[in-house]
Amino acid sequence: MQGIKKKLVAALTVVALVVSALATALPAYAEPEVDVATSTVTVSSTNADFAGQTVKIYKMFSAAANAEGSAATYKLETQWEGFFNSIPEVKSEEGDTLSEKAFNYVSGLKGDELAAFANDARDWADEGSHSITVAGTETASSETPYTATFNNVSYGYYLVDPGDAPKDAEGHSSINLNAILVNVLKDEVGVNLKSEYPTVDKTVEEGQNHASAQVGDKLHFKLEATIPDVTNYEKYIFNLQDTLSDGLTLDQGSVKVQVDGTDADAGNYEVKFGAGTAEDPSMTVHFGTSTDGGTTYDAKTYFTGKAGQKITVTYTATVNENAIVNADDELNSAKVEYSTSPDGESTGESEDVQTHQYTFGFDLTKVDGADRGTVLPGATFQLKSADGTEVIKLVKTASGAYRPATEAEAAVTGDGKAWVEEVTTGDDGKLVFVGLAEGEYQLVETKAPDGYNELGAPKYIKIAATYNTNGTLQYWTVSIFDQAGQELTPSQGNNGQDSITVENNKGTLLPGTGGMGTVIFTVVGVAVVAGGAIWMVQRNRRNAASNGSHMA
Secondary structure: HHHHHHHHHHHHHHHHHHHHHHHHHHHOOOOOOOOOOEEEEEEEOHHHHOOOOOEEEEEEEEEOOOOOOOOEEEEEEEEHHHHHHHOOOOOOHHHHHHHHHHHHHHHOHHHHHHHHHHHHHHHOOOOOOOOOOOOEEEEEOOOOOOEEEEEEOOOOOEEHHHHHHHHOOOOOOOOOOEEEEEEOOOOOEEEEEOEEEOOEEEEEEEOOOOOOEEOOEEEEEEEEOOOOOOOOOOOOOOOEEEEOOOOOOOOOHHEEEEOOOOOOOOOOOOEEEEEOOOOOOOOEEOOOEOOOOOOOEOOHHHOOOOOHHHEEEEEEEEEOOOOOOOOOHHHHHHHEEEOOOOOOEEEEEEEOOEEEEEEEEEEEEEEEOOOOOOOOOOEEEEOOOOOOEEEEOOEOOOOOOOEEEOHHHHOHHHHHOOEEEEEEEOOOOOEEEEEEEOEEEEEEEEOOOOEEEOOOOEEEEOOOOOEEOOOOEEEEEEEEEEEOOOOOEEOEEOOOEEEEEEEOOOOOOOOOOOOOHHHHHHHHHHHHHHHOOOOOOOHHHHHHHHHHHHHH
16 A cells, blocks of 8 residues: 555656646746737818818727727726716726726717817816827828828727917917817728818718719718808808709709708798709709898898707709719719808808719620630520519610610600610620619520520629729729629729620530331331231141141
């Protein structure tokens, strides 16, 4: 027994020595390094008063964002704990609890409250006694657009101090240099400083600065402006001017005007349209009342007491037959005309704000599957919606291309209709489709070229576009897929019309049963069998007769 104990102790000693050796040989555990996502932040203005300004940014919360930058988790930077502890609704001695309470507090701020919070935070940071670190300092450029660019900015929630606005003799400034709060959750973030003078924002399709649509589709537009302080004016002119491209027809009955979230008061604004044609697809919303039959309007009374309230104008416009040039920018713009003198007689205009509209298309070439150099006329197709439930009505243009019919064109039936639901390849084996939105379509062959087998399943067409941050088109592609989702031809990716190729295989006779040759062989076979049977009967008769004679 004693021997066993000695052996066990010796074994444990060996194990301990081995573990000790391994411990000294391996490095101590360290937290893995995490790549910190960074961004380029650009603060810009078209106002010359921003030129040369010293711009500073402060990191208030660190953040981890999702891939799209549409959601993030936040943690309060330690250096800002003192600031938030000075807010009674937030104060907490514990770091984690304080971070959560600070996040919830800022999340609940709106409008003027958030603006006041930002300026209070800037004053706290600039005081110098709170040891708030400046994350970056840049000087705005001296050429328009005036910009201050910060590189390698780690993701987070930042306070931007754009400098001190110069004032005239009366203490007025032409530019708003209030502190700004901004999420930095993407590779590039732009911060635009608004002028103190009235401006207007124009967006299309849920806040975008670009859209693509098919001929006949409706696009939804929104104009947003803020009512200025009219206290020092005898009268005030405020007109929102909107201009659409030739490829859009403004739906006049769709225009809706709201102030502070409710319908604008009747009699205190008037909407005037251009000629209502492609040559003049414009609209102006005049605020106030007119005393000269609609030449000028005075918004002084209507705007008094409403400074800072938001004006919203929404409307729809229909893509028309003029919007069939693929990938050409259909530019739409808006601006505001406003009073610049106390008597209200002198006016100025804001810079145009723009949205961009595009239509796309593709050309199809039908070829022999065995010899792609041989084009095939006479192939008939239907172009359908992505789910195949709708056949798109097509109208042939002067160039020979096919575009979707407008709503008015599609409503015409009988001999007077200009649209078709099937189109056929010509002698060059080609079809050209234009006036399409980005998205997915089905291409269905309803008749194959003579001597060729018809395609058994639809081809799936996908038009995809990529845009620049200002809404202009960067590039677009057209791809063709089979029913299983396999790409048949590579995307070409250019700024012009893309091409796809569709193959057909020649028809050949397949082997069958029951032909004339089979009948002949069957007849011959039956004859042979019958002949053999007759021969055997006759032979048996001869044998029987011979046996009888022998017995006699």
